Amino acid sequence: MTLQYDALLSDQSARTTPVSYELRTPSYASWLSELGIQRDSSPDASASSTDSISEAEFLYRQVPVLCLVQAKTRQQVRAVYNNWGRHCNRLVFFGSIQDPYVPVHQIPLSVADAQVTCLVLRHVLHKYGGEFSWVLLVDDETFAIVENLRFYVAPLNSSAIYYLGHPVQETSGGFYNSMAGGIVLSEGAVRSLSWTMGRRCDRLGKTSVAMDRYVGKLLLRSPSGDGPLRPVDTRDPLARGRFNPFSVEKMLVPGSISYFNSYWRSSLFLSQEGGHCCSRRAVTFHGVNPVEMFLFEYLAHQLQPPVKPGTIKQPPTNSPPNGAPMELSSVLSGKAFIRPFGIGKTTFL
Structure with missing residues (x-):
């Protein structure tokens, strides 16, 4: 499949490369070595020793993540609650x-956007301070693979200020990480935000600004130890997205994201459309309905092809990718957005 927007992407490549910095950190393997941990990829690794645990379980204990989800509809909230x-x-x-089934920290509609950010982060620090190293801030249309987030940030010092996601350009020249792609904050960043906002959330006034923009604005006021915060290119070494502001199908099918969508012009670090859009260690996708969340959860955590444990190699095929053209975007545009209404009580046992 060829890219539909070759001209657009050539314009993007002609732009001045945004100032960014790589995550200056030892590799994941070096981090494990410093902890005295050895990876065992043998097929019976989990049963070979009473001292062995799965890598996912180890990261769950070592890299605690608090997921902070903006609740908009019951169906989406329940889908997140039941799945990722x-x-x-x-x-x-x-x-x-x-x-009645999912606890939601109540924020009245009358509260201004700036105060919402302040109240939520203060609640997190007051009630859960010391229980997390990282916060993943998303809305309820996001599907996240939390294990991939832990893998990505494990070598980083969570006490420092880290602000990660899908960075977009402000018209004023600044940047912020889009809520659609998910926002990752280290514990140090959360504490810095709390300090910047002050003790009284009501003193922030009636500022009406989207939560993602407000978080970025506040963090840009709080220089890290290495100077002012700059946008981080969170794509993998092959320039494939980790924090994806669209659903899997929109990222995979060329032409699904409209030419007029601000994504093409505001994103500081674009990924290709098609099969090379998204990292094998992708963390988030956005615009995912409840039915798809159950599907993605099954595909991500239940299916397991017989490949060598500890690798990410694809199973062998009998031929290279076939070049038969398909008009998938027309199929996608006619797809119904399913919103089921019958999630039963038994789901929440």
């Missing part, structure tokens, strides 16, 4: 909706 949210060390919903 279970992989967080702590799952916190906030918003104005109420649900």
